[in-house]
Amino acid sequence: MYTIATLSKAQQHANWQGYGLTAVPSLAKDPLQFFMNSLLEHGDLVPITLGPTRLLLVHHPDHAQYVLQDNWRNYGKGSMWVAIRKLVGNGLLASEGDYWLRQRRLMQPAFHRQRLSELTTTITATISEMMTEWRTAEQQQTPIEMAHAMADLTMRIIVRTMFGTGISNAETQELVTVFADALRLMNVRMWTFFLPDFVPLPGDAAFRSTIQHIDRVVYRFIAEGRQTPNTHTLLHMLLEMQDEVSGQKMTDQQVRDEVFTIFMAGHETSATVMAWVLHLIWQHPDVERRLQREVDEVLAGRVPAFDDLPRLTYTRMVIEEAVRMYPPAWLIPRTAEADDTIGGRTVKAGTTILISPYVVHRHPQFWEDAERFDPERFANGREVPRHAYIAFGEGPRLCIGNSFAIMEMQLMLAMIAQSYRLRLQPGIDIRPTTMPVLRPDHDLLMMPVARAGEQTQY
Numbered sequence: 001m002y003t004i005a006t007l008s009k010a011q012q013h014a015n016w017q018g019y020g021l022t023a024v025p026s027l028a029k030d031p032l033q034f035f036m037n038s039l040l041e042h043g044d045l046v047p048i049t050l051g052p053t054r055l056l057l058v059h060h061p062d063h064a065q066y067v068l069q070d071n072w073r074n075y076g077k078g079s080m081w082v083a084i085r086k087l088v089g090n091g092l093l094a095s096e097g098d099y100w101l102r103q104r105r106l107m108q109p110a111f112h113r114q115r116l117s118e119l120t121t122t123i124t125a126t127i128s129e130m131m132t133e134w135r136t137a138e139q140q141q142t143p144i145e146m147a148h149a150m151a152d153l154t155m156r157i158i159v160r161t162m163f164g165t166g167i168s169n170a171e172t173q174e175l176v177t178v179f180a181d182a183l184r185l186m187n188v189r190m191w192t193f194f195l196p197d198f199v200p201l202p203g204d205a206a207f208r209s210t211i212q213h214i215d216r217v218v219y220r221f222i223a224e225g226r227q228t229p230n231t232h233t234l235l236h237m238l239l240e241m242q243d244e245v246s247g248q249k250m251t252d253q254q255v256r257d258e259v260f261t262i263f264m265a266g267h268e269t270s271a272t273v274m275a276w277v278l279h280l281i282w283q284h285p286d287v288e289r290r291l292q293r294e295v296d297e298v299l300a301g302r303v304p305a306f307d308d309l310p311r312l313t314y315t316r317m318v319i320e321e322a323v324r325m326y327p328p329a330w331l332i333p334r335t336a337e338a339d340d341t342i343g344g345r346t347v348k349a350g351t352t353i354l355i356s357p358y359v360v361h362r363h364p365q366f367w368e369d370a371e372r373f374d375p376e377r378f379a380n381g382r383e384v385p386r387h388a389y390i391a392f393g394e395g396p397r398l399c400i401g402n403s404f405a406i407m408e409m410q411l412m413l414a415m416i417a418q419s420y421r422l423r424l425q426p427g428i429d430i431r432p433t434t435m436p437v438l439r440p441d442h443d444l445l446m447m448p449v450a451r452a453g454e455q456t457q458y
């Protein structure tokens with residue numbers, strides 16, 4: 001996809017001052033290509049000056065590690081997150097400073113792998129439901145748009161793991177639809193964060209009413225959850241968590257903000273990775289066959305359980321490689337709070353730092369033949385280049401849901417591979433696009449074809 005120039009080319013540009021306003025059209029047209037070219041032509045640190053706005057593209061894993069981990073306190077989340085905070089509250093993703101640190105400590109145990117094991121059956125039951133729906137699609141020869149199907153599934157999973165199976169199918173589906181609307185409308189505000197609040201945007205009223213709708217449901221579950229303790233939902237884990245020092249638990253408002261944040265951070269990310277996984281498997285029949293062999297051997301037709309996950313190693317490798325190639329959070333922005341130096345380059349306070357996992361995962365110094373889909377890169381015993389795999393971020397703000405995501409995707413892929421082959425409608429050239437997560441630019445219309453022989457009956 002990209003012409004791999006040698007990095008020594010960067011040396012030829014030693015006096016180069018960085019991109020200016022003339023870069024805007026190519027940046028807007030194809031940000032991924034622009035970012036890759038900036039690495040290949042100008043090296044690891046690439047400044048962009050757009051009038052008063054200073055940006056620095058940080059492509060080297062060590063420099064990314066410096067910003068996200070070693071000196072993370074100097075690099076806040078920046079103005080786009082202020083806009084998000086106003087829209088969805090002060091949840092973990094958007095909050096900062098001591099408040100963030102306290103919430104992070106409070107919530108960390110809920111996302112511990114062992115705790116998550118309690119959610120496995122809710123996840124597999126929700127996937128089974130989708131498998132049954134696919135039988136009808138197959139009988140009627142109706143292709144399924146996989147990006148949408150995966151988003152619908154991960155949203156159903158997050159709603160049920162959050163509230164338990166007590167939430168009815170109709171209510172789950174309603175919440176899934178309303179939340180999708182809220183996210184779509186929120187994106188408009190997010191990407192126009194530089195406009196003052198009083199500038200009205202189309203969809204403002206609709207956004208307010210979708211938020212009110214979600215709030216009614218969430219506050220009802222919080223009230224019910226406080227009455228009837230039940231440890232097998234994420235919500236109960238959040239309600240239970242107690243600050244070690246003060247002994248305090250979260251208020252209803254705090255729990256509401258975190259529920260909203262988990263809905264937002266935790267469904268589209270896994271969904272788009274799964275859409276890419278299905279596309280990649282279709283392109284690589286050898287990988288598909290090996291996956292099927294693994295799930296047949298490990299599961300022997302059973303629905304997977306938590307204890308099966310460590311043995312579904314190839315399933316996991318396929319997911320990790322898909323996440324490398326198509327990291328949904330393709331851009332991690334930060335803002336320098338004070339003057340600093342990164343890799344010998346002076347960085348002024350106020351500079352926006354842009355770290356792209358998409359680019360870091362293709363850095364030719366760390367990844368060989370990076371455009372090739374090769375799950376073997378993640379085989380046990382093979383070392384992944386240090387800090388060059390940052391799909392889940394790095395440092396103290398590392399994705400809190402990474403174990404949840406891997407577990408959920410392993411279960412999804414194992415259950416799909418166990419029962420179906422998916423065939424893409426011919427003649428579609430799929431590429432990544434960036435708004436807001438890294439997603440396929442076309443509908444992924446795929447036909448489920450039940451595998452012959454032994455398979456699970458849902």
Ligand code: HEM
Nearest residue numbers: 092093265266269270329391392393397399400401404405
């Ligand atoms: C493939 C799936 C996922 C990917 C690639 C992903 C990626 C990321 C990244 C890159 C960050 C760091 C952002 C930053 O530093 O600014 C992050 C943070 C976060 N993620 Fe994920 N995520 C995924 C799934 C999930 C899931 C399933 C959940 C919840 C169940 C979740 C919840 C969060 C939260 C709450 C944060 C904020 C953490 C903090 O700032 O302390 N994510 N995620």
